[in-house]
Amino acid sequence: MSANELTPSSEFLQLVLDNMNDPIFVKDRQHRWIALNDAFCTLLGRDRADLIGRGDPDIFPPDQVEVFWALDDQLFRSGETNENEESLTDDRGVVHTLWTRKYPVRDQTGAIVGLVGIISDITSLRRRIDEIHALEQTAAKRQAHIDAQQQVIDSMEVPVIAVWEGILLVPLVGELSPRRANLVLERLLSAIASAAARVVFLDVSGIPSVDESSASTLLSAVAAARLLGVKTEIVGVGPEIAQTLVQLGIDLGGVETHATLRDGLRAALVRFGVMAR
Structure with missing residues (x-):
């Protein structure tokens, strides 16, 4: 397909989404997926046909669904973009740490008819941050121990x-x-x-x-x-x-x-x- 042949069709938009590395999904007001890209399907380990028209309760445990839907509803009520760090369990039982940004989708009248979500998998980044935090806590405890020892030494000195x-x-x-x-x-x-x-x-x-x-x-x-x-x-x-x-x-x-x-x-x-x- 040449550049002159590209048209703003739904097939073209799907092609654009599928060429993006970050998982992307679109939901209606009933929390159902109505559009997905390949990266989102890969993240969930499901075919697109298995996901379209379904919702989070069909895939995820109740505690995760509660978080996802609470943020969806917050956006539907306020019309404001939100972002959040979330946990998601894939089809293999592996828990991912995600940074999800959700944006409202409006019709021609301005009414919110759904949302689009963009996901960044920050599992490895969160792990490194947690490791650094643990090291800082260990260092702080070690420093507190050193300070206590120094106080004893000072009193003797x-x-x-x-x-x-x-x-x-x-x-x-x-x-x-x-x-x-x-x-x-x-x-x-x-x-x-x-x-x-x-x-x-x-x-x-x-x-x-x-x-x-x-x-x-x-x-x-x-x-x-x-x-x-x-x-x-x-x-x-x-x-x-x-x-x-x-x-x-x-x-x-x-x-x-x-x-x-x-x-x-x-x-x-x-x-x-x-x-x-």
Whole structure:
């Protein structure tokens, strides 16, 4: 058939539909199929003659028919196109996931006399999406587990110890990285609030070296505690740390320091009247 011989006949329209890969069907207002393309027949595993004039209840289980007809009726009432993800069981019992778009068919007066549906089989796409979703959930659970472990590690990494009523000790061990610096502040402020502390000792004897960053962390901790009405003192200041602070020109701002925790604790207890000088 040449291009000049093509006419808008029903046979020609059927030929056009049959050359489309997506399944296409046309229904009347009674939900009966009145036109189908080859792809739709292949999807259902039925001959065209077995489907024309029949309806969904002749092919599909009741739960699927209920969904199909509900969307049909919604279109018939509103006259608006709808689309939906649906499940369809073929003649072999295989369940397909479909994306179906339905459009109203109107007569010359504008009345809706039926609908045309175009189907895309997204079974493999839905499977991949579900797999990705499952992986994301697994990753989220794994991350939650990691976060919980990190919280335990953090509590061990920056412990806050109650050494006396109203007196807390925060031993600092290892390099004070930016993350650990923030952790020190968080743990310190939380402990002060929950323990009603009056004095906090920051023990720096476990810090291998002091630089401007770690010194800034100590000053920040002191300032934050002071805002909460808590006196913060630094213990464990040895000759090397003292010399480094002097060389860096770092002023601890009048913060009271002690060579050992024992010295600091004794001074605090004397101030509290628990111990004689």
